[in-house]
Amino acid sequence: MNQERRAQWLRGVLDLCVLALLSRGESYGYELSQALRTYGLGTVQGGTLYPVLLRLQRAGLLTAHWREGETGPARKYYRISPAGSAALHAAVIDWSAFTASVGAILSEEPKR
């Protein structure tokens, strides 16, 4: 995929992807970046991911706390808040409508 376009698209939906991943359970930055890769979004670098997490936390859509791991360093775990769940729910509906419109335009057969 065109890297520049992918990055452009991602900017618009990364916060929603993060909210959606966290709606399935708490997680931390490194794990989230790997999950995004697993879903085929490629590498989302920390320099992009953490400011998004911070913004969501500031907006009250996420809560965060530090926890010592069994092994390795302490991690900052994020959890979706009720406000975050509500925002995600609304955004999912909007996103479906938006992608349906774009899909309809892009998939229409050209006129002969």
Next chain:
Amino acid sequence: MKDNAWLAALTGELRRHGVGPDLTGHVVAEAATHLAESGESPLRVFGPPEVYARAVADSLGGPDVRPPRRHPGPVRLAARGITKRYRGQTVLDRIDLTVRAGQIAAVVGANGAGKSTFLRICAGLLSPDAGTVQVHGALGYCPQDGGTAEFLDPDEHFVLIGAGRGLGRATARRAGRAGAAALDWTPPRTQARHLSGGTRQKLNLVLARLGEPDVLLLDEPYQGFDRGTYLDFWHEVWRWRDAGKAIVVVTHLLNQLDRVDIVLDLTASQERTA
């Protein structure tokens, strides 16, 4: 080891960008965790420290901590009805400015609006055609350029200017170096004429502060500063304000005006006379 240097630089950059100490601790620790788990290079994951710090600051939607607004203290500088004419042209027309201890006044206006002239009058370097200036306390002045002696190195400047303000050699040198460190600058043993414009301005700024004067008049002192030093400069200004100094800054950069106490716009006064 490379990670630690990057993390240390990030800590400094976050401070420069107005991120508070608590949040800085969280952001740096989180980055350290990520680097330890991914085993990747910090530059690859986060980019240069200053770029990542700016992204963090931007995601906060503004400075994390604003300096607490304190009750301003006694009047330190009172300029009343300052008028100055050059060759029949009225440059300053009955300008008033009162600055109290613990306040920052920004003097703004287009080129030629008389900003530097006004500051020189406040500093007592120039006589107004009408009006009075009262200064209560010791005064420090940082000119837009000049102000340094070509054949003296920074330490010699500290000693010379310090002597004029009653500081001994060692005290003056120590105070000068401390002021320089706050601007992330280590004064070299180099004569001023060999220093870059931005570095000479750092020296000027440190000199204006020697002896902790009560009133500081700064005439666009950040010219030639890189962005990091520019941010350091404003942090210092806010710190001086919180320490009860009265500060007047001539500036044409308006993006700091929400964090000063008084704005004196000289453009308006000139257009009034035109």
